[in-house]
Amino acid sequence: MVLLAQISGFLGSGKTSSIIRMATEAQKKGLKTAVIVNEIGDVDVDGEFVKSSGLKAKRILGGCICCSLGADLVSTIKIVVEEFNPDVIFVEPTGVALPSQVKRFFVQASYLVPGLEFSPTVALVDGVRFRSLLAEFKDFLTKQARDAEILALTKIDRIDKKFDLPLIISALSEMRPGTRIIGVSSVTGEGMPDLLAAILGGRVALESETNPTQDDSVAASGVGNADFYGILRSAKDLDDNAIRTFVTEVIEAMGRACVEKTGRILGHIKAFGESEGRGFKASMVDLATGVEFSGDLPKSWKELRLSIFMALEGFGSEDMRSYLKETIRETSKKYGLSVEDLHRHHH
Numbered sequence: 001m002v003l004l005a006q007i008s009g010f011l012g013s014g015k016t017s018s019i020i021r022m023a024t025e026a027q028k029k030g031l032k033t034a035v036i037v038n039e040i041g042d043v044d045v046d047g048e049f050v051k052s053s054g055l056k057a058k059r060i061l062g063g064c065i066c067c068s069l070g071a072d073l074v075s076t077i078k079i080v081v082e083e084f085n086p087d088v089i090f091v092e093p094t095g096v097a098l099p100s101q102v103k104r105f106f107v108q109a110s111y112l113v114p115g116l117e118f119s120p121t122v123a124l125v126d127g128v129r130f131r132s133l134l135a136e137f138k139d140f141l142t143k144q145a146r147d148a149e150i151l152a153l154t155k156i157d158r159i160d161k162k163f164d165l166p167l168i169i170s171a172l173s174e175m176r177p178g179t180r181i182i183g184v185s186s187v188t189g190e191g192m193p194d195l196l197a198a199i200l201g202g203r204v205a206l207e208s209e210t211n212p213t214q215d216d217s218v219a220a221s222g223v224g225n226a227d228f229y230g231i232l233r234s235a236k237d238l239d240d241n242a243i244r245t246f247v248t249e250v251i252e253a254m255g256r257a258c259v260e261k262t263g264r265i266l267g268h269i270k271a272f273g274e275s276e277g278r279g280f281k282a283s284m285v286d287l288a289t290g291v292e293f294s295g296d297l298p299k300s301w302k303e304l305r306l307s308i309f310m311a312l313e314g315f316g317s318e319d320m321r322s323y324l325k326e327t328i329r330e331t332s333k334k335y336g337l338s339v340e341d342l343h344r345h346h347h
């Protein structure tokens, strides 16, 4: 038996953080786990971070597993089962995926891989950004929530428990009446055992649905994206602060450009860096919260591998890509770093 668990949710809602937390917990219980991470762009940030957290992972890049890359999802499930022989596979779709569309490919995988079972679909809803997301993305959020059997309200460590939490929960129940809602935090771990138990303990039957597949959920979402993959080099030894400063400046510059263009940030800007086996992730979903780091920053480095990826609603990909290029060029010059762009060789 292999359990497939889909953890969906909008860009930056906390999918990767929650999966790392739950998969690590499941491993401690003696379950073998694996993760499949899908990114819209050609550069892998979350898959690398999941691996550097000590978990088994496969990535699917360059589109969405709910539409254009559905066939890749099916073959990747097969490969993961053969290679890792896991008890549970956590599947992280992109933030613009529709869970019901991903389910269709789960059904296809079950014809190919014997012993697949399906846990209730989870849709994560960002508790901190709930109001702004609802104001601007209500239709999509509602669609995502309607596809799910469990709603998990994330980042509750930052929600006011007395006033805001009850309001958000009642708005959520209105969106999807009768669905179980679990508040979780991947920072404090609150609610995570409940969510994991609901995933491991529940089974749903998946029938092949008859409604047609959406053509391209990335295009339909209006979300642009840009990425960087390369190596930073310094002539002298640098410390963790140097890389923290560099990455923060690049991400914040992109965030400000997005606000200038669209009036707000609706999406996620993130990076994965690695030097001599130490891996870290940097991430920003709004300017007020700023850039957050997790994992291990290198204490001393001269060479560092860096991946940056951003998906932002209303910010055209062409503009975003050229602005990112310019920002990296200027910021590296400012700090005396040389940049080797490996993106072209990466495909």
Ligand SMILES: Nc1nc2c(ncn2[C@@H]2O[C@H](COP(=O)(O)OP(=O)(O)OP(=O)(O)O)[C@@H](O)[C@H]2O)c(=O)[nH]1
Binding pocket: 009, 010, 011, 012, 013, 014, 015, 016, 017, 018, 046, 094, 095, 154, 155, 156, 157, 158, 184, 185, 186, 187, 188, 268, 270, 283, 284, 285, 292, 294
């Ligand atoms: N305070 C708080 N922040 C969180 C929590 N979970 C995630 N975050 C932050 O939210 C941001 C996004 O988290 P991710 O786990 O990367 O979100 P994601 O849904 O995987 O993002 P994409 O894959 O880009 O769509 C990061 O800056 C995290 O540090 C949480 O429980 N509490």
Ligand SMILES: [Mg+2]
Binding pocket: 015, 016, 017, 046, 092
């Ligand atoms: Mg993620």
